[in-house]
Amino acid sequence: MDIVTGNVGWIEVICGPMFSGKSEELIRRLRRAIIARKRVEVFKPAIDNRYSDDEIVSHGDLRLKSQVVTGAAEIPDRIDWRSEVVGIDEANFMGPKLVDVAQRLADSGKQVIISGLDTDYLGRPFAPIPDLLAHAESITKTLAICVRCGNPAKHTQRLRGSDDLIVVGAADMYEARCRRCFEPGIPKQTELDFVKAKPRA
Ligand code: ADP
Ligand code: ZN
Numbered sequence: 345m346d347i348v349t350g351n352v353g354w355i356e357v358i359c360g361p362m363f364s365g366k367s368e369e370l371i372r373r374l375r376r377a378i379i380a381r382k383r384v385e386v387f388k389p390a391i392d393n394r395y396s397d398d399e400i401v402s403h404g405d406l407r408l409k410s411q412v413v414t415g416a417a418e419i420p421d422r423i424d425w426r427s428e429v430v431g432i433d434e435a436n437f438m439g440p441k442l443v444d445v446a447q448r449l450a451d452s453g454k455q456v457i458i459s460g461l462d463t464d465y466l467g468r469p470f471a472p473i474p475d476l477l478a479h480a481e482s483i484t485k486t487l488a489i490c491v492r493c494g495n496p497a498k499h500t501q502r503l504r505g506s507d508d509l510i511v512v513g514a515a516d517m518y519e520a521r522c523r524r525c526f527e528p529g530i531p532k533q534t535e536l537d538f539v540k541a542k543p544r545a
Contacts, residue, residue, distance in 0.1 A: 353450035357435075357476050359462035360486035361500040363520045367402035369486060370431055370459040374408055377429040377455070385427040386410035387419055389437035391512060400433040403514070416442035419449075428454060435460030436470045437510065443475045450479075464509055465502035465518075466528045488520030499526035 356373070358366045377384050388400050388410045399407045410431070413419055416438040423430065430449055435442055435458045442458075449456045462477075462485070464470045477483055490497040497520035505511045507529070521527075 351453060353453040354455060354481035355446050355450045355476065355479055356455070356457045356482040356484070357473065357480045358457070358459040358484045358486060359473050359477070361461065361463070361488050361498055361520050362514075362518050363403055364486035364488040364497070365402070366459040366486050367400055367433060368404060368406055369484065370433055370457060371400065371402060371406045371408045373457050374429065374431045382428040382455075383424070383426055384429045384431065385423060386431040386433070387413050387422070388433045390414045391434075391437045391510065400431070413438075415439040416445045419445050423449075425452070430454050430456050432456070432458045433460075435476065436464075436473060438472070440472050440475075442472045443479065446476060447479055461500060463499065465500060465511075465530075467499060467526060490522035490525050491519045492521055492525035495522040495524070497522045497525075499523065501526055502530055504530060 358369050360366055374384055374386060386400060386408055390412050397412060398409060400410045401407050408431075410433065411422060413422060419432075432438065432442070432446070446456050446458060458476055460473050461470050462473045487496040487498055499521045501519050501521040502511065503517055503519060505513070505517060511517065
């Protein structure tokens with residue numbers, strides 16, 4: 345959805361699990377802003393350099409130039425204050441200051457479009473997205489497809505690794521699962537072996 349209002353600033357949040365199309369949707373909205381000849385800037389956290397250092401990239405390989413910051417606090421220093429539209433990808437890695445920063449940008453008249461995971465690998469609300477939802481003018485929840493059963497998936501299933509909250513990875517580390525198939529935490533190895541042993545269609 346594209347919001348059309350006057351020149352007042354606002355916050356749009358796109359949230360959901362991995363593989364649900366958050367980055368695609370963020371890139372789509374930012375491309376439309378570029379077509380509308382708005383001044384657009386995009387930020388992503390340094391922690392997420394899985395695909396590119398200076399672009400946001402979707403799993404379907406859509407790309408858009410972005411600036412890398414170590415956390416939300418760096419955005420006010422780095423931003424060109426003439427920018428009218430500010431995109432922020434992987435917001436769940438930006439830290440708690442993103443809430444104040446997003447508010448400040450929106451209060452100064454900018455359209456702030458934020459994409460991020462709304463729940464973590466245990467299925468818990470993933471800060472700072474819940475607070476951003478409370479402050480946002482617009483919220484879009486994207487769903488992926490459960491790789492187990494094909495139903496709409498709202499969870500990000502971690503497949504291996506540690507109990508750390510943040511473990512950066514893509515399809516080798518995570519998959520989308522629905523409410524029924526989701527196993528909070530890391531699934532038992534026997535189940536993973538079963539998935540691996542399944543014959544290919
Ligand atoms: P996100 O930013 O939410 O992780 P992306 O925008 O990067 O998502 O990627 C979305 C794309 O990922 C889809 O358009 C589709 O091509 C691909 N994809 C891979 N696995 C799945 C899945 N389980 N469900 C839906 N899309 C998937
Ligand atoms: Zn399922």
